[in-house]
Amino acid sequence: MxxxxxxxxxxxxxxxxxxxxxxxxxxxxxxxxxxxxxxxxxxxxxxxxxxxxxxxxxxxxxxxxxxxxxxxxxxxxxxxxxxxxxxxxxxxxxxxxxxxxxxxxxxxxxxxxxxxxxxxxxxxxxxQEEGKTGDLVFEGLTISLDRREVIIGGEKVPFRPKEFDLLAHMAKTPGQVFTREQLLEQVWGYDYFGDIRTVDVHVKKVRKKLSAYPGEVIHTVWGIGYKFEVVHD
The missing domain is CATH 3.40.50.2300 (Response regulator)
Structure with missing residues (x-):
């Protein structure tokens, strides 16, 4: 310190x-x-x-x-x-x-x-250094781990650092269900500090940033947590 x-x-x-x-x-x-x-x-x-x-x-x-x-x-x-x-x-x-x-x-x-x-x-x-492996590409959605960019339909969408970390972490394993506690530990690295509501707040922000995408990306798994899965309208 x-x-x-x-x-x-x-x-x-x-x-x-x-x-x-x-x-x-x-x-x-x-x-x-x-x-x-x-x-x-x-x-x-x-x-x-x-x-x-x-x-x-x-x-x-x-x-x-x-x-x-x-x-x-x-x-x-x-x-x-x-x-x-x-x-x-x-x-x-x-x-x-x-x-x-x-x-x-x-x-x-x-x-x-x-x-x-x-x-x-x-x-x-x-x-971030260890996880730089190029792009995660989905139909109409690209998450660049190297450039830390999110591109929807060819347009770059600005993400704050922790919002990007959350989206990228979930997008690396589509379909996997994460509990809020797992996301706090794996994305934020909290020991015992922090409010579990932090996850919900950031998921809400990520969903808003992804609103231009014609479909759902972050899904709520009731009683458990969240998962990343691209579902088109």
Whole structure:
């Protein structure tokens, strides 16, 4: 974790100070922001490795800040929220956040979540190198593992990194049924962190990206999980 730079956006100076003190012990460099607008500015103009966003902030809330940051970067994001409702947790994941931590939290837990995210990133990079085997070609749909591109009817469709990873992983074994737990482990590489709803949220995003395809690709297997299978209308 040496040399890691983390942007922490929270309007409560006490929260920022507690995190800063623990980060110092862990040799993590902290960049501070006191509102959502400042968080977006520092995320885009600075060089953080990860962003932590409090949901309830002045000028721009954490959700809007998350949306703006991910328009221009692929930075990992952790949401901080004092709310415990499922809607609030799922909304952050739907916007593209990697994880969330509910207040009150321990700084040790926050650092553990950060470490888990970077372990996933490292494993994912290694898997990408090992898994480069050309194109997965289906009628009207090409998934290029080398270029990390999805092409429908000759048109490239933009996919975020984790959306592509999920689609490619399932497409390598058409017809195989994956449980949500298997997908969390195999695509995200979660240890025990993470919400199983992450899978559902990303499947929803992938299906939306594939809406131009004249048929179904990702199928729900009720009571179990999901499978990739090209079925034309």
């Amino acid at each position: 040496n040399g890691l730079k983390v942007l922490v956006a929270d309007d409560d100076p006490n929260v920022r100070e507690i995190i800063r003190l623990y980060f110092t012990q862990q040799q993590i460099q902290m960049i501070e922001a006191k509102d959502g607008e400042e968080a977006v500015e520092k995320a885009l103009s600075g060089t953080p490795d990860l962003v932590i966003l409090d949901v309830m902030m002045p000028k721009m809330d954490g959700y809007e800040a998350c949306r703006e940051i991910l328009k221009h970067t692929d930075l990992p994001i952790i949401m901080l929220t004092a709310k415990g409702e499922e809607f609030d947790r799922v909304l952050g994941l739907e916007l593209g956040a990697d994880d969330y931590v509910t207040k009150p939290f321990s700084p040790r837990e926050l650092v553990a979540r950060i470490k888990a995210i970077f372990r996933r990133i490292q494993r994912g990079a290694a898997a």
